[in-house]
Amino acid sequence: MMRHAARGAALVLVLWLIALLTAVVGAFALSARIEHMQQRVSGDDAVGQEHARAGVEYALYRLQPNALQPPWTPDGRRYRWTFDDRTIDLRIIDENGKVNLNLADATLLSGLMEAVEVEPARAKQLAGAIIDWRDPDSLKQPGGGAETADYVAARLPYGARNARFETLGELQRVLGMDAALYERLEPLLTLYSRQSRPDPRFAAGPVLQALGLDADRLLADRERLQGSDGDGNVTAAAPVGGSGTYSIESRAMDPRGRVSVLRAVVRRGAAGTPGTAYTVLRWEQGMAAR
Numbered sequence: 001m002m003r004h005a006a007r008g009a010a011l012v013l014v015l016w017l018i019a020l021l022t023a024v025v026g027a028f029a030l031s032a033r034i035e036h037m038q039q040r041v042s043g044d045d046a047v048g049q050e051h052a053r054a055g056v057e058y059a060l061y062r063l064q065p066n067a068l069q070p071p072w073t074p075d076g077r078r079y080r081w082t083f084d085d086r087t088i089d090l091r092i093i094d095e096n097g098k099v100n101l102n103l104a105d106a107t108l109l110s111g112l113m114e115a116v117e118v119e120p121a122r123a124k125q126l127a128g129a130i131i132d133w134r135d136p137d138s139l140k141q142p143g144g145g146a147e148t149a150d151y152v153a154a155r156l157p158y159g160a161r162n163a164r165f166e167t168l169g170e171l172q173r174v175l176g177m178d179a180a181l182y183e184r185l186e187p188l189l190t191l192y193s194r195q196s197r198p199d200p201r202f203a204a205g206p207v208l209q210a211l212g213l214d215a216d217r218l219l220a221d222r223e224r225l226q227g228s229d230g231d232g233n234v235t236a237a238a239p240v241g242g243s244g245t246y247s248i249e250s251r252a253m254d255p256r257g258r259v260s261v262l263r264a265v266v267r268r269g270a271a272g273t274p275g276t277a278y279t280v281l282r283w284e285q286g287m288a289a290r
């Protein structure tokens with residue numbers, strides 16, 4: 001009787017061991033499969049990013065005059081390039097066509113905000129607050145602005161920086177700025193141009209309005225003067241020289257419809273570094289949301 005009981009206990013133990021081993025093997029197999037899928041996705045992402053980077057390189061090449069095909073124009077128009085069986089969409093903007101956050105005066109800043117549908121009173125206050133954020137003194141701008149005392153009154157844990165903007169994202173800390181307005185302004189702003197007023201040849205509609213120009217007429221003139229390159233992309237009829245510093249957005253789509261996005265600000269060449277094609281000033285990359 002006891003022998004039968006011992007055999008039964010041994011059988012139960014063996015069954016438990018088999019079940020445990022099955023669970024361990026199953027967990028290992030699942031873990032291996034997940035790791036394989038992660039590596040595959042990571043590999044696909046890396047390949048996609050390299051194609052997006054190739055788009056940046058090609059955009060810089062096409063900005064140069066060429067006897068065989070007209071140069072692309074860096075005024076925000078879209079270009080398309082097919083490379084390695086992938087479609088790469090490119091958008092290039094000369095940084096001189098944007099408003100420099102560290103150099104623009106209050107009139108230009110308030111005009112830009114009014115051009116993106118901000119009420120005049122708020123636009124004037126925000127423009128003053130931007131000036132107060134970057135200037136070294138503690139005096140508020142006439143008719144608006146915000147110095148450290150105003151940030152304290154708003155119960156913010158910081159005050160006016162009293163120094164130049166180091167990143168565009170810093171603008172979100174300025175008193176009165178909100179996420180929705182920042183999202184509208186960010187594509188129109190720069191820290192990398194060397195002039196206080198944008199170049200109208202490359203400026204978007206709201207920037208042209210802020211400059212006091214007839215945006216509709218100028219944009220219509222651009223379209224009227226457009227030509228086409230050998231790839232079927234729209235170009236300017238005559239070469240348009242740029243500053244050498246550009247925002248480039250490259251979107252590379254793979255055969256499965258996944259889109260790798262690279263957004264960069266680059267400056268052509270590098271002083272004192274022969275053979276360098278460009279200097280990276282800003283670099284953001286990732287996958288586009290579906």
